[in-house]
Amino acid sequence: MTLHILVIGDFFMRNEVLKYYLSKYLSEVDENLDFQMIEWSMHGYQKGEAKGVYGKIQEFVGEPSDVAKRMDEVEVLVTHLAPVTSEVMDASDRLKVIACTRGGPINVDIAAATQRNIPVIYTPGRNDDAVADYTIGMILAETRNIARSHEALKKGIWKDEFYDFDLCGYELVGKTLGVVGFGHIGRKVALRAKAFGMKILVYDPYASKEGIAEFGGELVDFETLLRNSDFVTIHCRLTSETEKLIGKKELSMMKKTAYLINTARGKIVDEEALIEALRKKAIAGAALDVFAEEPLNNDSPLLSLDNVTITPHIAGAAKDVVHRAARMVAEDIKRVLKGERPIHCANPSVLQKLGKDYT
16 A cells, blocks of 8 residues: 655745655555655735635635645645645545644635544644744844844944943843733743743733743733733734734833834734834834734835834744644654544544544
8 A cells, every 4th residue: 555645845844854754654654655745835925814715714825726736646635835625625535634734724624624524633832932932032132222233233334322321222130021822832931031030920811820820920910911011022812802902002001111022913913003102102112023914015114113123924933843843743644544643633523533543
């Protein structure tokens, strides 16, 4: 027997890394592995929800028809950004498992997969450490003028005025970090911040006081966090509940010396209100890796403000993330094919329907 595997990598999720881990783990299931390797472009990213012929998917690249035409006899489909719709699934009557190397498989039509009893594997937590590291880096870059002084020096400008009392920033020791959202990333940010000697305040209506205390934090209400934090960092999901969670009212509650950091999703912040607050120096500054619309428009006021550090949604980009995600999907695909219960399955209800124990 031969196991037919279609791998759609890109210039982040490298095919050679995916093949290495898939070969390592799936050779325990079948000695004969037939790989079809496609390198997908990351350009043409479609962020919004696509309905109709696409089903219900988000944040994908390419057309389902381009995937479907490569699906002949495919039993295992592994992708990062390619759209996986009912059209794709129906293009192979041998498809046993779909794997998406992302924290949320939103480019896969989960409902369609569930209807067809196809497990969907994904990789929650793949970039937790990367984003937590980056968040601390953004805090330091903004408050200590790292990015601004770098930019000036590259232009041949020795700006020793960054030593000016009004322009230099703050040490982190003894400062208060307000963490909005205390999932895996929020917790890891808190642990890193504690190492800097910071006090941790947490707002998360779904987290327990005891759980937060384990990470050295204190559970408070949202207003208390905003009014008392020197740095407010966002780590919650974007939902109807959290969209524009931080707007004009919330920004007005923050200290004039405080900074806002966002490495989660741009629409959690009312961007126009933030721009106004930065222009008026209502807060000291901001560090943003995400924006309401991406890519950031060339005429965005954020590009000209002198109290904001901005980067192009790269907090999760680290080599370790690629290896971790590849290993996670390979291990779980092996579990599915061996009739064992996968650790991360987006539609676990299908497991019982497949006629195996999956214990």
